[in-house]
Amino acid sequence: xxxxxxxQTFIVKILQPLAKxxxxxxxxxxxxxxxxxxxxxxxxxxxQIEDHFDISVPLNLLPDMNTAxxxxxxxxxxxxx
Amino acid sequence: xxxxxxxxxxxxxxxxxxxxxxxxxxxxxxKLFSATEGIVNGRRVILAGxxxxxxxxxxxxxxxxxxxxxxxxxxGTTGSRMASGTFxxxxxxxxxxxxxxxxSNAIVFSTGYAATMGMGSTLAGPGDVILLDADxxxxxxxxxxxxxxxxxxxxxxxxADLEKRMRRLGERAANALIIVEGIYSMLGDQAPxxxxxxxxxxxxxxxxxxxxxxxxxxxxxxxGVAEQTGVEDxxxxxxxxxxxxxxSIGGYCVSNHAELETVRYAIRSYIFTASSSPAVIxxxxxxxxxxxxxxxxxxQLWNNAERLYNGLKNLGMRIxxxxxxxxxxxxxxxxxxxxxxxxxxxxGVCVNLVVPPASPDTxxxxxxxxxxxxxxxxxxxxxxxxxxxxxxxxxxxx
Numbered sequence: 230x231x232x233x234x235x236x237q238t239f240i241v242k243i244l245q246p247l248a249k250x251x252x253x254x255x256x257x258x259x260x261x262x263x264x265x266x267x268x269x270x271x272x273x274x275x276x277q278i279e280d281h282f283d284i285s286v287p288l289n290l291l292p293d294m295n296t297a298x299x300x301x302x303x304x305x306x307x308x309x310x
Numbered sequence: 311x312x313x314x315x316x317x318x319x320x321x322x323x324x325x326x327x328x329x330x331x332x333x334x335x336x337x338x339x340x341k342l343f344s345a346t347e348g349i350v351n352g353r354r355v356i357l358a359g360x361x362x363x364x365x366x367x368x369x370x371x372x373x374x375x376x377x378x379x380x381x382x383x384x385x386g387t388t389g390s391r392m393a394s395g396t397f398x399x400x401x402x403x404x405x406x407x408x409x410x411x412x413x414s415n416a417i418v419f420s421t422g423y424a425a426t427m428g429m430g431s432t433l434a435g436p437g438d439v440i441l442l443d444a445d446x447x448x449x450x451x452x453x454x455x456x457x458x459x460x461x462x463x464x465x466x467x468x469x470a471d472l473e474k475r476m477r478r479l480g481e482r483a484a485n486a487l488i489i490v491e492g493i494y495s496m497l498g499d500q501a502p503x504x505x506x507x508x509x510x511x512x513x514x515x516x517x518x519x520x521x522x523x524x525x526x527x528x529x530x531x532x533x534g535v536a537e538q539t540g541v542e543d544x545x546x547x548x549x550x551x552x553x554x555x556x557x558s559i560g561g562y563c564v565s566n567h568a569e570l571e572t573v574r575y576a577i578r579s580y581i582f583t584a585s586s587s588p589a590v591i592x593x594x595x596x597x598x599x600x601x602x603x604x605x606x607x608x609x610q611l612w613n614n615a616e617r618l619y620n621g622l623k624n625l626g627m628r629i630x631x632x633x634x635x636x637x638x639x640x641x642x643x644x645x646x647x648x649x650x651x652x653x654x655x656x657x658g659v660c661v662n663l664v665v666p667p668a669s670p671d672t673x674x675x676x677x678x679x680x681x682x683x684x685x686x687x688x689x690x691x692x693x694x695x696x697x698x699x700x701x702x703x704x705x706x707x708x
Contacts, residue, residue, distance in 0.1 A: 285462045288461040288463060
């Protein structure tokens with residue numbers, strides 16, 4: 230299983246193209262409040278993570294996944310090595 | 311911050327609708343001339359979005375049975391199934407449903423929403439896993455959220471994606487609950503049940519199929535997509551509604567698992583609500599008989615579905631992937647869909663408008679549900695109304 234840093238680095242990387250021109254995505258950039266992602270975009274983001282790491286992300290985790298850092302933390306908790 | 315701030319997007323949608331003078335949500339049906347014609351918002355129209363697939367809401371046998379029950383047993387049961395609300399008719403309908411589906415057990419619910427939501431929230435709880443198709447109905451999403459199980463969605467109608475997720479579960483897959491629909495309500499496409507059942511056979515688990523849009527419509531006996539696919543023995547739970555092909559209101563779950571009788575006493579949407587009124591139960595029982603006695607209704611429905619699907623396709627419209635009782639035209643622009651809904655009504659055709667977030671993606675839909683009660687001429691009038699739209703749906707090439 231991947232570690233926290235691997236998850237976080239990957240998530241920040243795939244979020245960057247979704248930011249407005251010139252804006253830098255960090256591990257604490259808020260997906261909805263700052264990047265303005267729709268629920269559909271969040272689901273597409275989750276699918277990319279699932280395919281990349283060969284994991285499934287339960288829908289139950291989504292309310293506590295507001296930033297790349299939170300996403301990485303939840304994924305580590307849900308996929309212990 | 312106000313309690314009402316979160317409703318701002320809805321308020322904006324309402325304002326947009328008012329600006330076009332369209333009232334697609336909650337349009338009032340003021341008078342019915344038949345199962346397929348009525349007055350909506352003051353205009354005589356062909357009813358093309360009612361889900362009254364077999365015309366049962368105005369079937370003489372169903373009306374007569376309801377009238378008799380109303381006279382004999384009154385307007386309501388005034389109680390839950392668990393208290394004083396179980397009448398002989400509820401028990402008879404459960405037996406008749408079990409016999410129809412060739413299953414050992416059946417539960418009747420007061421609405422289809424209560425059935426799917428109740429089963430989804432009760433069968434799997436904390437520590438369990440549910441895998442559901444991404445395009446599942448809101449009642450399924452609501453139910454699984456309530457139950458507290460781990461919920462994993464798989465790509466719509468993609469058995470390979472389901473297989474991948476079952477593999478990731480390891481030993482937990484053997485106890486997972488897979489939830490799919492027979493026919494999906496938005497685009498009318500059917501689940502690849504044979505492939506989904508193959509996954510279940512390989513990994514174990516339980517399978518629940520919502521046949522809301524396929525009861526009475528698909529299969530040699532009208533039992534749905536599971537029957538047509540020849541996998542009924544592999545489906546653990548079939549749920550559905552009475553409010554479409556049976557023309558009344560209510561829902562059901564049938565199963566060969568004897569444990570369903572115990573589960574019944576744990577389903578909150580079954581316990582903590584009033585049971586269906588005697589008239590509703592009587593008309594549902596009558597409709598279940600009619601659809602078995604008149605298989606030609608299914609043939610008529612499919613002839614109409616094919617005529618409408620091909621008619622819209624020949625107009626160059628972007629529509630769902632296969633012929634079915636639901637025929638949806640897809641619009642990438644929400645406002646174009648809203649304006650088209652209004653123009654269809656002005657041309658004498660009432661369909662359903664679906665906009666995000668109710669639609670499966672960012673597109674909007676103008677959704678027809680075909681009925682056996684439609685005449686071929688009415689289907690042609692529906693096609694002609696779509697043809698007259700100045701603002702067509704996306705082209706089929708998109």
